[in-house]
Amino acid sequence: MELDNIDKLVEKYFEATTTVAEEKAIKAYFANEEVAPHLEKYTPMFAHFANTRKEEYTKPLPIKAKRNKPMWLSIAAAVVLLFGVYFLQPKNESLENEYTQEEIAAAQEAFELLALNFNKGSKQITYLGEFEKNTNKFLK
Amino acid sequence: MKQVEFLTIVMPFKDKLFRLAKRLLVSTEEAEDATQEVLLKLWTKNSAFEKYNNVEAFAMTMTKNFCLDRLKSKQAGNLKLVHSNYTDDSSTSLQKQVEANDSVSWVEKIMEELPEQQKLVLQLRDVEEYDFEEIAEMLDMQPTAIRVALSRARKTVREKLLEKHSYGIG
Structure with a gap:
């Protein structure tokens, strides 16, 4: 590039009246080996811009797990839950299938005996009331 | 929107987001975190993408706002951003190269010391090469104000650079 031209461009550059294309030309000029001695002082500036342009974001993008995982996870959870409910349901087989008639009869008899004796016991409890009456008499 | 589509939209400018964040926050780790945060926000609201005619500008604005908020909260908490990116990426022995790297x-x-607005404008223009209309959209500024800020920023860098230059000679 002609020296005259680049001088004018640099001047315009500091007034911020250059276009993007003109600035690219300036940067290209300063990236070159042969910079005019009186312009050499500006080289670090453009070298810095060129350097920073090389910086890259190297970390992985944070979006992968965000949406897909909960999607299949919730489906899996729903399936597991349904199976669980299905298999853990109490079996409503009747007693007749599990025990013979005699066994049931025997059990019923046993329960009746128990109930009978229990009722006897509760009749005896009425005597306790007498105790209370008498103790109250003494206390008064 | 699917992940692949999202990635093809985001990939071209993710580095620009990172660089903008780094310019403001200085620390590489902080800038990475900020970029990640912004991308995540974009991803969660990507169904609204159609509403924005320029996703890139929108993302840049988001990054700028996020970083400025971050700086504010750090200042309020009287904390300074620490960075540990002191790289010695060259094994150059030549004196001239050392000097060049130094400058x-x-x-x-010098750029770190610029006011935030000038820093932003300089970054967007001289590093990312956006035109004034795009910068106006990103920073919500008038093009004339951008021109003034840019000129000031460039002149400040020049002045400080020349100061350093003449120290070096003297």
């Missing part, structure tokens, strides 16, 4: 990192320091 380049000097420019970086």
Whole structure:
């Protein structure tokens, strides 16, 4: 590039009246080996811009797990839950299938005996009331 | 929107987001976190993408706002952003190259000291090469104000650089 031209461009550059294309030309000029001695002082500036342009974001993008995982996870959870409910349901087989008639009869008899004796016991409890009456008499 | 589509939209400018964040926050780790945060926000509201005619500009604005908020909260908490990116990426023994590297990192320091708005404009224009209309959209500024800020920023960098230059000679 002609020296005259680049001088004018640099001047315009500091007034911020250059276009993007003109600035690219300036940067290209300063990236070159042969910079005019009186312009050499500006080289670090453009070298810095060129350097920073090389910086890259190297970390992985944070979006992968965000949406897909909960999607299949919730489906899996729903399936597991349904199976669980299905298999853990109490079996409503009747007693007749599990025990013979005699066994049931025997059990019923046993329960009746128990109930009978229990009722006897509760009749005896009425005597306790007498105790209370008498103790109250003494206390008064 | 699917992940692949999202990635094809985001990939071209993710580095620009990171660089903008780094310019403001200085620390590489902080800038990475900020970029990640912004991308995540974009992803969660990507169904609204159609509403924005320029996703890139929108993402840049988001990054700018996020970083400025971050700086504010750090200042309020009286904490300074620490960074540990002191790289020695060259094994150059030549004196001239050392000097050149030195002045380049000097420019970086000068840029760090600029007011935030000038820093943003300089970054968007001289590093990312956006035109004034795009910068106006990103920063919500008038093009004339951008021109003034840009000119000031460039002149400040020049002045400080020349100061350093003449120290070096003297």
